[in-house]
Amino acid sequence: MSTKASRSAARLMLAPAVILLLAWMLVPLTMTLIFSFQRYLPMRGGFQGWVGFENYARFIGSSAFWPAIQTTIIIVGGVLLITVILGILLAILLDQPMWGQGMVRILVIAPFFVMPTVSGLVWKNMFMDPNNGLLSHLWRFFGADPVIWLSDASMLSIILIVSWQWLPFATLILLTAIQSLDSEQIEAAEMDGAPVLSRFWHIILPHLARAITIVILIQTIFLLAIFAEIFVTTQGSFGTRTLTYLIYQRVLESQNVGLGSAGGIYAVILANIFALLLMRIVGKNLDR
Amino acid sequence: MGQIVLEQVTKSFGDVTVIPPLDLIIEDGEFTVFVGPSGCGKSTLLRLIAGLEDVTSGEIRIDGTPSATTPPAKRGLAMVFQSYALYPHMTVRKNIAFPLRMAGLDRAEQDRRVEQAAAVLNLTDYLDRRPGQLSGGQRQRVAIGRAIVREPAAFLFDEPLSNLDAALRVGMRLEISELHNRLKTTMIYVTHDQVEAMTMADKIVVLRAGHIEQVGSPLELYKAPRNLFVAGFIGSPRMNLIGGAEAAKHNATTIGIRPEHISISAEEGAWSGVVGVSEHLGSDTFFHVQDTGLAETVTVRADGEVNFRHGDRIYLTPREERLHRFDEQGLRIA
Numbered sequence: 001m002s003t004k005a006s007r008s009a010a011r012l013m014l015a016p017a018v019i020l021l022l023a024w025m026l027v028p029l030t031m032t033l034i035f036s037f038q039r040y041l042p043m044r045g046g047f048q049g050w051v052g053f054e055n056y057a058r059f060i061g062s063s064a065f066w067p068a069i070q071t072t073i074i075i076v077g078g079v080l081l082i083t084v085i086l087g088i089l090l091a092i093l094l095d096q097p098m099w100g101q102g103m104v105r106i107l108v109i110a111p112f113f114v115m116p117t118v119s120g121l122v123w124k125n126m127f128m129d130p131n132n133g134l135l136s137h138l139w140r141f142f143g144a145d146p147v148i149w150l151s152d153a154s155m156l157s158i159i160l161i162v163s164w165q166w167l168p169f170a171t172l173i174l175l176t177a178i179q180s181l182d183s184e185q186i187e188a189a190e191m192d193g194a195p196v197l198s199r200f201w202h203i204i205l206p207h208l209a210r211a212i213t214i215v216i217l218i219q220t221i222f223l224l225a226i227f228a229e230i231f232v233t234t235q236g237s238f239g240t241r242t243l244t245y246l247i248y249q250r251v252l253e254s255q256n257v258g259l260g261s262a263g264g265i266y267a268v269i270l271a272n273i274f275a276l277l278l279m280r281i282v283g284k285n286l287d288r
Numbered sequence: 289m290g291q292i293v294l295e296q297v298t299k300s301f302g303d304v305t306v307i308p309p310l311d312l313i314i315e316d317g318e319f320t321v322f323v324g325p326s327g328c329g330k331s332t333l334l335r336l337i338a339g340l341e342d343v344t345s346g347e348i349r350i351d352g353t354p355s356a357t358t359p360p361a362k363r364g365l366a367m368v369f370q371s372y373a374l375y376p377h378m379t380v381r382k383n384i385a386f387p388l389r390m391a392g393l394d395r396a397e398q399d400r401r402v403e404q405a406a407a408v409l410n411l412t413d414y415l416d417r418r419p420g421q422l423s424g425g426q427r428q429r430v431a432i433g434r435a436i437v438r439e440p441a442a443f444l445f446d447e448p449l450s451n452l453d454a455a456l457r458v459g460m461r462l463e464i465s466e467l468h469n470r471l472k473t474t475m476i477y478v479t480h481d482q483v484e485a486m487t488m489a490d491k492i493v494v495l496r497a498g499h500i501e502q503v504g505s506p507l508e509l510y511k512a513p514r515n516l517f518v519a520g521f522i523g524s525p526r527m528n529l530i531g532g533a534e535a536a537k538h539n540a541t542t543i544g545i546r547p548e549h550i551s552i553s554a555e556e557g558a559w560s561g562v563v564g565v566s567e568h569l570g571s572d573t574f575f576h577v578q579d580t581g582l583a584e585t586v587t588v589r590a591d592g593e594v595n596f597r598h599g600d601r602i603y604l605t606p607r608e609e610r611l612h613r614f615d616e617q618g619l620r621i622a
């Protein structure tokens with residue numbers, strides 16, 4: 001796309017997609033913005049006038065706001081930590097030649113195809129159920145008291161469920177990155193006297209740096225919005241109320257659309273701050 | 289010290305035997321070149337010596353020590369890869385220092401050796417760049433730098449110049465020869481370029497399909513190729529190989545004569561032919577002579593000034609004492 005004619009042709013052909021995308025994004029965003037400045041209670045009288053920034057002040061002033069932010073950050077951070085570390089290990093493992101490689105790879109990717117609601121329910125009922133869950137059987141088998149996962153270790157449970165969902169994504173991206181590593185580099189390091197761990201630390205990990213930042217970037221944006229896993233398990237109780245869940249409660253449980261919309265705008269701002277921050281890091285990495 | 293002995297070494301990948309039993313001795317301080325056509329097992333042989341592949345059977349001894357169980361790092365060998373295999377995220381300085389860092393040398397000693405190697409290889413100005421910001425020749429020198437700082441018992445080069453352009457190749461060839469003269473370390477050099485082999489080697493090992501066809505100094509191989517394969521492989525342009533009645537006159541199945549051992553004349557000679565393509569190099573001219581009735585074309589070298597045109601009839605006379613004779617198995621007749 002170097003000539004003027006081809007550039008404008010390209011713009012013309014891109015236009016429908018761009019316009020559709022903009023409409024798709026802008027319409028809900030604008031509506032959220034409009035609602036956030038209204039006192040709007042659908043079941044209790046509907047629109048009750050413009051209130052300026054009152055909703056914003058109330059949302060941030062509520063005792064639930066900061067704990068929700070904290071919960072969100074812990075869940076996102078925990079899931080990132082688990083998926084990146086396990087993802088690297090799994091990617092290295094899957095990169096080794098072994099029998100039934102194709103099958104194993106498909107199995108590893110499988111959790112990604114399970115809908116969040118389904119996986120949340122499966123974990124809740126099959127694994128974490130205090131009476132009949134597999135985990136409680138395992139605990140009893142060793143003579144321990146079963147953990148009541150979703151209430152006693154609620155955060156850990158949510159982090160585990162979401163990690164299980166996202167591990168395949170991390171593994172897949174990291175696996176392709178590992179496969180693009182020149183095997184002669186590893187051999188050169190081997191000849192240079194680097195033992196296995198040093199080879200990992202000095203050659204493989206730096207090679208993966210870019211892929212890791214991309215995994216973190218994409219996952220963070222999606223993880224900030226996790227909802228279904230919480231909805232079908234703890235319903236936001238036991239300290240698992242994230243920002244997204246708080247907004248949901250404000251809108252649907254308290255029937256306060258204005259307040260929820262203000263929260264939604266906060267969430268958009270938060271996601272953008274994260275995205276910008278991460279883009280900068282990725283950008284720095286991509287420069288090399 | 290760096291004597292390398294291969295005894296009955298074989299290598300198979302699954303059912304495919306790449307190296308049939310092979311014996312070879314590389315003396316300390318020798319510059320040995322492995323040459324052979326693509327896929328003949330040169331890299332495999334080098335990787336066996338390096339320890340990057342396990343031998344299927346047989347033994348490799350480095351300085352008398354059997355090295356079957358010695359990991360690559362402990363063999364005291366340094367390898368320069370065809371793709372250079374530099375670490376892209378490290379600066380030139382860190383690349384060169386990497387083996388020293390792994391060996392646990394202190395920082396001052398690392399810096400000293402890196403500076404020294406950089407000075408030898410003209411890399412001092414580039415020490416803080418990354419490999420991606422260097423030219424091909426500079427990358428090549430960094431790879432060599434990374435090898436020399438370890439002060440290895442022997443260097444292994446796998447086609448180190450094949451990614452460089454012709455002019456740079458000549459320059460690097462001289463630099464590597466120079467390096468060998470100064471360090472006097474054993475070097476094994478893999479190439480399929482017979483000019484590199486002829487100009488650099490103390491000893492050439494000609495390989496075909498994993499077999500050693502001949503081992504000897506460049507001049508030995510040039511003067512007395514042991515068989516047709518070596519005769520055709522060593523020397524540029526290739527030796528003219530002539531069969532049929534002309535060969536029978538010399539009691540051989542095939543005779544060979546190098547382009548530079550044929551004299552050329554406009555009036556008279558043993559053979560006659562018509563000039564086809566001529567290549568003027570300035571110093572020399574190569575004529576590809578057709579219709580001689582001997583072989584499809586006969587290549588002849590003449591002085592740069594000699595000027596025949598396409599289609600001229602010329603006469604050729606081989607120098608009898610430079611004629612090579614081969615029997616029906618393709619082996620040299622003494």
Ligand SMILES: Nc1ncnc2c1ncn2[C@@H]1O[C@H](COP(=O)(O)OP(=O)(O)OP(=O)(O)O)[C@@H](O)[C@H]1O
Pocket residue numbers: 301304306324325326327328329330331332333480
């Ligand atoms: N890992 C492997 N598995 C199976 N076959 C292999 C393997 N490595 C090499 N070979 C085979 O061994 C033979 C020799 O390969 P090698 O790389 O040693 O050739 P080479 O002489 O270095 O050729 P080139 O000049 O093209 O580099 C080839 O036929 C190749 O297909």
Ligand SMILES: [Mg+2]
Pocket residue numbers: 330331332446447
């Ligand atoms: Mg090779």
